[in-house]
Amino acid sequence: MMIRTVLGDIPHTHFGHTQCHEHLFLEKGKSFEINPALCMEDPEKSSAELADYRDAGGSAIVDAQPVRCGRMEEALVTASSKTGVHIIAVTGFHRMLFYEEGSFPCSWTEQQLTDLFECEVTKGMTLKDGRRITARAGMIKAAIETDGVYADSASEMLFGAVAQAAGRSGAPVLIHTELNADILEMIEFFGSAGISPQRLVICHMDRTRYDMGYHREVLSTGANLCYDSVNRLKYLSHEKEIALISAMIVAGYEEQLLLSLDTTNQRLRAYGADMGLDYILKDFITMLREHGVPMSAVENMTVNNAKQALRLK
Numbered sequence: 496m497m498i499r500t501v502l503g504d505i506p507h508t509h510f511g512h513t514q515c516h517e518h519l520f521l522e523k524g525k526s527f528e529i530n531p532a533l534c535m536e537d538p539e540k541s542s543a544e545l546a547d548y549r550d551a552g553g554s555a556i557v558d559a560q561p562v563r564c565g566r567m568e569e570a571l572v573t574a575s576s577k578t579g580v581h582i583i584a585v586t587g588f589h590r591m592l593f594y595e596e597g598s599f600p601c602s603w604t605e606q607q608l609t610d611l612f613e614c615e616v617t618k619g620m621t622l623k624d625g626r627r628i629t630a631r632a633g634m635i636k637a638a639i640e641t642d643g644v645y646a647d648s649a650s651e652m653l654f655g656a657v658a659q660a661a662g663r664s665g666a667p668v669l670i671h672t673e674l675n676a677d678i679l680e681m682i683e684f685f686g687s688a689g690i691s692p693q694r695l696v697i698c699h700m701d702r703t704r705y706d707m708g709y710h711r712e713v714l715s716t717g718a719n720l721c722y723d724s725v726n727r728l729k730y731l732s733h734e735k736e737i738a739l740i741s742a743m744i745v746a747g748y749e750e751q752l753l754l755s756l757d758t759t760n761q762r763l764r765a766y767g768a769d770m771g772l773d774y775i776l777k778d779f780i781t782m783l784r785e786h787g788v789p790m791s792a793v794e795n796m797t798v799n800n801a802k803q804a805l806r807l808k
Contacts, residue, residue: 496806499616499633499666500555500581501572504807510581511554512776513801516669516698516723516755519545519558519574519582519772520567526593532759536567540765542574544772547764551773555581555801559669559698559757561636562586562611563599568620572630583805585669586615586660587636588653605652605659612660633805634696635661638671644684654681658688665808670697675704682716692718696753696804699723702730707742714748719804723755725779726762726770733779737786740796749792753800754779 497504518533519541526533535541548556560566568584575582588600588608600608615621615632622628637657640646644654661668668690672678678700682692700710701722714720722740724730731739743752754775756762764771770778780793 496802498581498583498802498805499631499807501575501584501630502581505581507802507806510798510802512552512797513555513805514553514755514772514775515557515696515721515753515801515804516559517556517758517772518560519556519758520570521560522565522567524565525595526565529592532761535760535763535766537766538570538573540763541570542577544763544765545574545578545580548772548776549578549580551776553580553773553776555583556772557583557585557634557669557805559585559636559671561589562615562621562632563623564589564593566620568622568628568630572628583633584620584630585634585636586612586620586632587634587657587669588638589636589671590638590640590673591649600653601649605656608653608656609659609663612656613664616660616664616666633666633807634669635664635666636669636671639673639676639678639681641673641676643677644681654684655688658685658690661694662689667694667696667805670695672697672699672703678704678709678713679716682713682718692716693803694808695719696721698755699757701736701739702727705731705735705739707739710739710743711746711748714743714746714751717751719751719753719800721753721755723757725754725756726774727757733782737783737788740783741786741788744788744792749795750800752796753804754796
């Protein structure tokens with residue numbers, strides 16, 4: 496089984512500790528105007544952060560910034576080469592508030608978007624000036640708003656493009672979720688397009704829908720949940736995060752859980768924060784163990800599950 500990184504396809508056996516929803520680089524743009532925490536464009540600082548992560552035992556990360564949304568393609572390649580950490584880049588789309596009105600992606604047709612997303616996985620990522628580099632994306636991102644996949648024709652078109660591109664390229668799909676979005680309906684949408692739940696990595700549900708019963712329903716489909724609000728105390732206390740994780744383990748779903756931080760410049764030590772990309776490795780795993788989570792479950796959530804969820808079909 497192969498996982499597509501910015502430096503090429505790597506056998507899944509080469510992957511250790513992996514965090515499946517991070518932001519190592521983010522160019523200043525519309526997202527910064529909305530929230531100044533959404534800018535990490537200093538190559539030296541981001542590379543230093545990645546090196547600390549490596550030194551703590553980190554093997555790989557997913558940088559979840561998609562095409563034409565502040566993604567810094569060449570910086571990802573350089574940082575991976577410099578540190579030896581595997582980086583999986585993403586294509587696809589983010590929330591519409593992060594794009595200029597009337598611009599990409601809604602100014603494109605579904606076929607144009609499908610072709611772009613597929614090409615970024617199979618041939619190479621596109622820079623903002625239109626040039627293509629050889630480094631390829633390894634996942635396709637979609638963002639579901641509270642109103643769901645069928646909120647409007649634009650939303651349905653965007654999800655359709657992601658589904659088609661995933662089907663043609665074999666890439667797994669990374670899903671940003673907003674408050675109380677209908678995740679089961681979304682899973683059904685992808686299933687009707689031939690994308691199995693096992694190929695979906697659904698993010699943020701620890702904070703966008705803290706409902707243990709609903710999480711069990713979603714996990715029962717076979718989908719993967721990335722709990723990425725670790726140490727985001729404005730959303731969840733450590734106790735609530737660990738209670739959710741523990742409940743899903745007891746329910747038998749530890750092989751579908753992933754852990755991450757969803758980093759911003761306020762959550763990266765190199766940019767002046769009081770924590771870093773290595774927080775799970777240095778602090779949170781210890782908390783999990785102190786609350787009775789078995790080391791075998793920790794190993795699944797931080798190493799083994801990512802090997803399955805990130806692989807190319």
